[in-house]
Amino acid sequence: MVEAANADEALVLLQDGSADAVFTDINMPGSIDGLGLVSLIRARFPDARVIVTSGHVQLGHFDLPSGASFLPKPYTFDALIKMLKVPRRLQSA
8 A cells, every 4th residue: 555645646656556546535635636536547547446535525326437436434444445345347337
């Protein structure tokens, strides 16, 4: 597990193979928010696992790009781990 301070760092980590999954908040520092990051990831790294979280908004199945999942705050560590274990083909399509 590695941490990125912003969307640009997350994209670099995906590019160099340091990460194969991204867990992002919608509200994040930098010029790109979490939803913008998800769109970039789907376009550049279609096989990456993407989980979005927020304590301020609720997102439904159709609010996220295909293959991204939403985990509302507050969440438990167990809920996050369970979501990471769901096969990609069963995530939101």
